[in-house]
Amino acid sequence: MDIDWLSGPLLQQLNSGVILLNKQLQVVYINPYICRRADIQLESVQGKDLFSVFADAPKAWLSRKLNSVLSLQSPAFSSWEQRQYLFKLPHLRPVSSANQYMAQNCNMLPLTEPSSGEHFVCLLIEDATDAYVYQSQLQQSNLQLQQVNRLDGLTGVLNRNYWQQQLEVEVQRAGRYQHPLSLLFFDLDKFKRLNDEYGHQAGDIVLIEVAKLIGSLLRETDLFGRYGGEEFAIILPDTPLEGAIEVAKRICQRVAATPIEYQQQQLMTSVSVGVSQFSIATSADELIQQADLALYQAKRNGRNQVVTYYPELIDSLKKVKT
Ligand SMILES: Nc1nc2c(ncn2[C@@H]2O[C@H](COP(=O)(O)OP(=O)(O)OP(=O)(O)O)[C@@H](O)[C@H]2O)c(=O)[nH]1
Incomplete structure (x- = not known):
């Protein structure tokens, strides 16, 4: 069965972020999930360098990581515990949440276009703000407990x-x-x-x-x-x-x-x-x-x-x- 029809609606409606970059780390595609949160239009950022679109992203670290995904053709991962976020995006938790930006888990996957053999890297970004907030609250409670025990x-x-x-x-x-x-x-x-x-x-x-x-x-x-x-x-x-x-x-x-x-x-x-x-x-x-x-x-x-x-x-x- 041909399932090409699936990718369009899926990318449109996916509740996580997708950013596709070419070998020069220029934007090929960003799905609506990220466009909405970053307040950007896909058409206006296509072909632009990732770090000109997301000026706050950790350029030295992330470009090294993405280049190694491309050169080794093996995936990489960045967890919110290691880096709270790669891209400054708002999260969907109530405003009362102490965390200003969306905590993120990010998978970086090497992709090759079958017809041209051209290499790409795809970033899959998941909102990990809930885990971040729960862990912060847990740490806070542990600290309070430690104080009380003293x-x-x-x-x-x-x-x-x-x-x-x-x-x-x-x-x-x-x-x-x-x-x-x-x-x-x-x-x-x-x-x-x-x-x-x-x-x-x-x-x-x-x-x-x-x-x-x-x-x-x-x-x-x-x-x-x-x-x-x-x-x-x-x-x-x-x-x-x-x-x-x-x-x-x-x-x-x-x-x-x-x-x-x-x-x-x-x-x-x-x-x-x-x-x-x-x-x-x-x-x-x-x-x-x-x-x-x-x-x-x-x-x-x-x-x-x-x-x-x-x-x-x-x-x-x-x-x-x-
Ligand atoms: N209300 C209250 N009393 C306590 C507490 N801990 C100890 N005590 C009381 O402190 C009193 C200590 O009495 P003693 O050891 O005889 O000493 P003292 O009457 O202060 O006499 P001196 O130390 O010799 O001046 C006892 O009656 C204990 O019950 C507490 O947490 N609350």
């Missing part, structure tokens, strides 16, 4: 797991570049009493507000995490001991001076802070232990104050415990 659900500061990973990173960085690094450990004072007196919900609000207040006193590069129930920790990169003590004192003063609104009541709280520094401590674990010991000492000294770790502290605490 944060403490109640206070929004870093969770313990992620905070500890960051401490390892910062300790390695400080060791490698000989940068100062300090650590603050702090714990709300008499928090059990506050919970018992005003209820657990009031306790939660206090944790949220204290975390917010302290977060506002820190630098962008400081890493603020929730270590346990009412215990928090802050990594201060590039911060020597004196700077860390200053931050710790500021935290102590501001928390003690800031009432927290809860059901028309003003709740007062305070924190005790332990400070340690990388140089005396030589690992992440040691930094934590030393800040924790200093915090313990701050509690023993009467709370609402800052204590810096010093090596003799271990002995004095051992004596207390025995």
Whole structure:
């Protein structure tokens, strides 16, 4: 059966793009799908160089690819994942779609006219905008999920797991570049009493507000995490001991001076802070232990104050415990 009649209507109605080029990469044919989107008339572009018709196409890369299809007589493919688009064409998704141009998959096929033996290259262009948009949304959701997995659900500061990973990173960085690094450990004072007196919900609000207040006193590069129930920790990169003590004192003063609104009541709280520094401590674990010991000492000294770790502290605490 002769099916020559098929090609005309098919090319007219095909829901993908077809561009036929000769060996000089001049336009022989462009189907209506592309003409409509590129706002061109076939008659006015026939015989013109592809890159004069589509001035934004990646000329060096695409002409190399098309010439290799012609010389090797083997097909080539360009995916939207590799190059989002070859030709700047509008897509048919709603305007709200973030992607301005049609993402494209493009097959490049070598063709030979049977009677003359002349070689051509045919580009078949498929709209891959849906796949592009879905993948972008997926990446966005994964990113959000990753963020959520790093944060403490109640206070929004870093969770313990992620905070500890960051401490390892910062300790390695400080060791490698000989940068100062300090650590603050702090714990709300008499928090059990506050919970018992005003209820657990009031306790939660206090944790949220204290975390917010302290977060506002820190630098962008400081890493603020929730270590346990009412215990928090802050990594201060590039911060020597004196700077860390200053931050710790500021935290102590501001928390003690800031009432927290809860059901028309003003709740007062305070924190005790332990400070340690990388140089005396030589690992992440040691930094934590030393800040924790200093915090313990701050509690023993009467709370609402800052204590810096010093090596003799271990002995004095051992004596207390025995
Ligand atoms: N509301 C609330 N309370 C919490 C949360 N996590 C821990 N807590 C409470 O925090 C209290 C901690 O009590 P303790 O360890 O005795 O410490 P403290 O009362 O603060 O006493 P000091 O630390 O010695 O000043 C407990 O009552 C816990 O139930 C939380 O997420 N929300």
